[in-house]
Amino acid sequence: MNEALKPLAQTLGTSLVTDPDILRAYAHDEAVLAPFEQPIALVRPKNADEALTTVKFCVANNIPLVARGAGTGLSGGANATKGCIVVCFEAMNKIIKIDPDERIAIVQPGVVNDDLRDACAEHGLWYPPDPASAPWSTIGGNVGTNAGGLCCVKYGVTRDYVLGIEAIVGKGEKVKLGRRTAKGVAGYDLTALFVGSEGTLGLVTEITLRLRPIQSAEKTVVGYFDDLPSAGRAAAAVTASGVSPSALELLDRYCLKAVDKWKNMGLADEGNVLLLARTDAPGEQGDIEADILLDCFEKSGSVWCARSSNETEAEALFAARRLVFPALKLLGSVLTEDICVPRTKVAEMCARINEVAAAYDIYIACIAHVGDGNLHPLIVIPHDEEEAMDRSREALEQIVDHAIELGGTVTGEHGVGLLKMRGLAKEVGPVVLDMHRSIKNALDPANIFNPGKVF
Amino acid sequence: MNEALKPLAQTLGTSLVTDPDILRAYAHDEAVLAPFEQPIALVRPKNADEALTTVKFCVANNIPLVARGAGTGLSGGANATKGCIVVCFEAMNKIIKIDPDERIAIVQPGVVNDDLRDACAEHGLWYPPDPASAPWSTIGGNVGTNAGGLCCVKYGVTRDYVLGIEAIVGKGEKVKLGRRTAKGVAGYDLTALFVGSEGTLGLVTEITLRLRPIQSAEKTVVGYFDDLPSAGRAAAAVTASGVSPSALELLDRYCLKAVDKWKNMGLADEGNVLLLARTDAPGEQGDIEADILLDCFEKSGSVWCARSSNETEAEALFAARRLVFPALKLLGSVLTEDICVPRTKVAEMCARINEVAAAYDIYIACIAHVGDGNLHPLIVIPHDEEEAMDRSREALEQIVDHAIELGGTVTGEHGVGLLKMRGLAKEVGPVVLDMHRSIKNALDPANIFNPGKVF
Secondary structure, eight states: OOGHHHHHHHHGGGGGOHHHHHHHTOOOOSSSOOOOOOSSEOOOOHHHHHHHHHHHHHHHHOOEEESSOOOOOOOSSSSOOOTTTEEOOOTOOOOOEETTTTEEEEEEOBHHHHHHHHHHTTTTEEEOOOOOOEEEEEETHHHHTTOOOOHHHHHGGGGGGGGEEEEETTTTTEEEOOOOSSSSSSOOHHHHHTTTTTTTSSSEEEEEOOOOEOOOOOOEEEEEEESSHHHHHHHHHHHHHHHSSSEEEEHHHHHHHHHHHHHHHOHHHOOOOOEEEEEOOOOHHHHHHHHHOOOOOOOOOSSSSEOOOHHHHHHHHHHHHHHHHHHTTTTTTEEEEEOOOGGGGHHHHHHHHHHHHHHHEEEEEEEEEETEEEEEEEEEEEEOOOTHHHHHHHHHHHHHHHHHTTTTOOOOOSTTTTTTTTHHHHHHHHHHHHHHHHOOOOOOTTTOTTTSSSS | OGGGGHHHHHHGGEEEEOOOOHHHTTTTOSOSSSOOOOSSEEEOSSSSSHHHHHHHHHHHOOOOEESSSOOSSSTTOOOOOOOOOEEOOOOOOEEEEEETTTTTTETOOOOOOOOHHHHHHHTTEOOOOOTTTTOBBBBBHHHHHHHOOTTEEEEEEEEGGGEEEEEEEEEEEEEEEESSSSSSSEEEEEEEHHTSSSSSOEEEEEEEOOOOEEOOOOOOEEESSSHHHHHHHHHHHHHHHHHHOOOEEHHHHHHHHHHHHHHHOOHHHHHHEEEEEEEOOHHHHHHHHHHHHHHHHHHOOOOEEEEEHHHHHHHHHHHHOOOOOOHHHHEEEEEEOOOEEGGGGHHHHHHHHHHHHHHHHHHEEEETTTTTTTTEEEEEEEEOOOHHHHHHHHHHHHHHHHHHHTTTTTTTSSOOOOTTTHHHHHHHHHHHHHHHHHHHHOOOOOOOOSSTTTO
16 A cells, blocks of 8 residues: 555545555446546545545645546546546445425435435335436436436436535535525525536535426337438427427437347338337326327328337337447447537438548447437447547547537537547637636635546 | 726717616615615626626726616615626617527527517417516526526426526626537536526626427416415425426415405405415316315315316416515515525424514515425515614514524525625535635636625
């Protein structure tokens, strides 16, 4: 152990780890192409006081701190930097309270998203944000990146559900930000500032979440389309219809082909683009909305569309979506892009992505939360092609530039981390970037919270 | 004219006003008991460039700037301070764009809330935030205070609808914050930070808003109760039922009596507390939800409750609510309090307010967005009782302290302004207050944006 760490180790006991093998497992998130270093130590605090002790020690010794949850991030935000201590909140995984009368939950940051959702369901309540990582990712990590998911098209993202947080900030102060009431405008919305700040402003040690009544059973409508423009028209028709779908997903032919190659499902035989829509409007209204969704698909030129007649069939239809990522992983490393464009620019953005793929001779499959304009181009880097890395890196930056050009943003729900730093700077410009730096300096004068990330 | 102002007057022409009679009309908002001064000038910018010019001039000459919309605020946030220039955005009142395909609106800050709502309705769209001031208050003012309203119990507050803003910040830079896409996590959420910052971080010159599909026709349920605890139980039963009402309002007997005294409506003969609930679930689901609301009222001991059978009747039922404020104004100046407590503490809070009223020998009527726990105790200060002012001021602070004690916040939707500065400091504590100051210093190094307000 590094000699300088000994006082901290004495205080924290087994909460501090320096075994190199363990450290290696905590050195990075799931971002492909993002650099990382070996941390000098891992702290797994058992409570907020241990986190506070760690912050005070790091301030005194000028040691950077990188916070992480389950490490399912896709932008390198939780990657260890030189000489840092990684703080992982997996041991703080208690659901402190679910209060049906107030419709709130109070949780520690290490609680896994799906575990919270299950616990809420027992009270007839629902925590909507549903990132694809929900079976593993933690609420603390979700807060750090302001995670989204499928149902945000109707129900919003993590920030929309965080009422308040407890955090260790500044030079080692434990504070409560926000509130536990339904409304409140007392002072700056520091809670919203912390959500999505990717660990650069402090360590979040407790989260108070707004909950909703449990979701009604969903009804599913699927449609195949010949090309992206007609699928884009169908998505636009849904927006114009006044229906708010609880999910509206797009899979392009590169997704369908990859799944077919693996599972031989014959998806790509039906059409080149698949749209999956859901409505959770209760009772008869759900039927009305499902019919409207189907009508939107039909009149936009769907080559085949249908409404699922039962839950099992609906699940099978959505299963294709979940198979895309593992199917592509069989072909190589998958660099998950995450851009968001105005809804009406989705088809144009997809076309530009295809051009980028052709220009750089790489395989890019496109999956999209199309109702939000949030696209995930999945760049496949074959394991045996070392120099495909560089082409992929360039393709990623090209896609980012196209998103900005179309009035979009460089990250819809994954965060800036390390992969989108150039993109963020380009998107917001130097003055707004300076505003970020000013706030960071103001709240983290010792510059120990995840320095070198985001901007 | 102040000699020092001449260069600015030359540049701005008629956009700058120094006529003392006009200045007087722009010296304060509608807060009772909040101090104000005569401003040295009024600027009514015609465009963002004139706002930019004003900011640069004020930075160079160390002149404080107080931004305002229609001046309907209730906390003194827009009150002129010594030596300040008031910037009123009434001349920047264009709806730049309503885009149904993207479900967004882009507006100048001076657009009146109801005007925007009317314009959206023409496109089958809806901008939900509906403060009581909606016929007069502006979107810029609503952004400054993060205004709420009746329907936020289901649809959220202003911040939930602001995607991005253009603002004049720092020492005179025009920036775009946020985005126009449905989702985005690129950098800190500076937009959320500016919303509700009460003009302390810059001048907002353009706002991009998220819109919703137009609301379905509402169904109304009313219930009279003998006392606050049973009305509180009814509100809790609504929460537990899983129904999300589009409004859930409470009027206590002091409200009912004041309306009766004026309009002789006999409201207080029916019961001591009136609950008004609405649902906007479409079609058959609306009927189901209205029946559930009625059932919640009945089983909680309502002495009389009913569902309105038509729109006109429903309007008449809700009209009583709108009459409360003018009815009280006949009795004296009305100091509108605004606190928010956990939903389950509403009845307890109302009881404590009654105790405060008795202790200070003042008339306090209580109207509440009870579904949110957001209460507006209305403190009546008789015109002929000079010393009732002091008692009212003390009563206000007592109520604020009770709200904090019950786990609530000192302001649910009106903002801190001048009236809640002590309350905010007590609610958040010295460390969080310092975080506010650090951010203010970081983003407003010249300290010209509404200094001396909020904290």
